[in-house]
Amino acid sequence: MSASVSAKRGAISLTGITRIFAGTIPAVDHIDLEIQAGEFFTLLGPSGCGKTTLLRMIAGFEAPDEGRIVISGREMQGVPAHKRAVNTVFQSYALFPHLNVEQNIGFGLKMQGVKAAERKKRVDAIMDMMQIGQFATRSAAQLSGGQRQRVALARALVNEPEVVLLDEPLSALDAKLRAELQIELLRMQKRLGMTFVFVTHDQHEALVMSDRIAVMSKGRIQQVGPVLDVYEKPKNVFVAEFLGLSNIWAFEPVSAHEARTAIGVLNIGENLTGPGMAMIRPEKIWLYSDNAFEAGRPNMFLGKICEAIYMGASTQYRIELQCGQFLTAYDTNNQAAERSWRPGEAVAVELKPENIMLVEA
């Protein structure tokens, strides 16, 4: 990453960031990360992985014990939170209970010394954009969860910050509202072109919203990359499992493209250099009725359906292969789907070589 790119308004550059709390185990452990200007970047990981601590260090609520934070080309060491052109949407929204919606949104502008007339103009504009104008004089306590979330977002956006930090802002909402606001948030980000750094533990949410994802575990980044890469080509077992269901087997190479695994010998698209782990996503597994089975065809196995979980658009199957191993497969329930399967039925499965990915342990 060249210096000119990370100096762009809204770009964030983290180098060697470490934060150790009272104990000795680092909450954030030597993290290097480049977040580009204007991208929707997600920090994804289980609770306690350090993603919120990292976000709080970008916001300036906490100082790293080691490392540098550079935002828009400016070194942030010693710059307190109130002097950073960064605004946060808190998990609890943190709306001021003694102020109404309008005053909450105008708070940042007021503190920056923006004159009342200008302030009103900008607050009105953002309330229009977020469609919360009708609540202007209500107190935060009189709003629903979704409305509060909008106010919290408006309160951050109205300041036109270089970076917007979002700490699991949708986690308190019900599923439907959550899905709506995900899309709304995404549209808002694309429209304003601001850098959004979004923290979540919900892999689905991360996939829906992000341009790029950093998957974190135990204070370290496991993988950074575009959504598609992180999901389709996970670097290691943790990333593969955290982003969705997967079938993973350890293997020993037999030849450059053949690997011996617990379910038998698999043809693999990638070059094999030594023992490792092979992974395939459930939706990449082809399911046929057992009479389509061709003995000797590579990567095809016979099995029996043990469990079929209907999930609406698709069905999740647990299949016991003849060798006694289990695998998980999805089949869509669209019109093109061959048919659906019931427990006890015999099936043939095919794992296409190009869909099998090598992952680190």
Added chain:
Amino acid sequence: MSTMVQSEARSRAWRLWLTSGPGLFWIILFLLLPSGIMLGIAFFTNSDFGSPVLPLSLSSFSQVAGFGILGWTSANFTVLIRSLLQAGIATTMTILLAYPLVFFIVSRPANLRPVLLLFAIVPSWTNQVVRTYAWMQLLNPFAPVSHLAQSLGLIPPHLGLMPGNFAVFIGLTYNYLPYMVVPLYAAVEKLDWTLVEAGRDLYASGPKLFFNAVFPQTVPGLLSGIILVGIPAFGDYVVPQLLGGDKAMMLGSLIASQFTFSPDWPYGAALTIIMLVFTCIGLVVFRRLTQRLGGGEGAML
């Protein structure tokens, strides 16, 4: 069906009496009844021995307003204004002392906090008279503090820091400080620090951060503190009596003397009623303020 509804209504009424009855009884017996008697006495005429006799008149109230045999004097107004001022200044002082103290306590480790809070409260467990006598010792003309004040030229030589208004102010502040600390502590302890972070995030710092993100959260505690300190300080008797002297007389002492040294019951009763009226006005004003300022929190519950 209707009997069931009736019996349910009866049991609800029974529960209502069981819960509110004792309190109601107490308030009637020890607040409303005595106040009513006082109000009655205030309309009698004073006998030569200070006891209330017929005919009924308003003379005690005109006495309160300052009219006597020798014409109008401002003495009562002075006492009233002094009482309000002393209560106001002492309350302000307890606020100024309590805020830093409370934030100091809250910033300590959680297991230390109750102990520190206890240190602030423990003095109030001893009798107010005893504590006020201690201040008499501390502020008398021969005490080191008085010597210091004398040598700095703050008071004339050979005089002490007591008796006088200053001593009353010190005594009131000291006596009522715990009643400010406790409600304020309760408010500060459950302070939502995320709001403080939100304030910092939105470009507030220093005093701006305190007054916009911290202070509003403490207002409910502050208002209870003001009521708990201001109202009793306004009517305090022990402190002005022991530390005040003639020139620092407050309403409490003035009332007490009407029932003791220079008996005039109707006049004393009228003074008491006036004091009650002031207290009630104060309470109503604060109730309004609490509702307005704490509106957000109230609606959240």
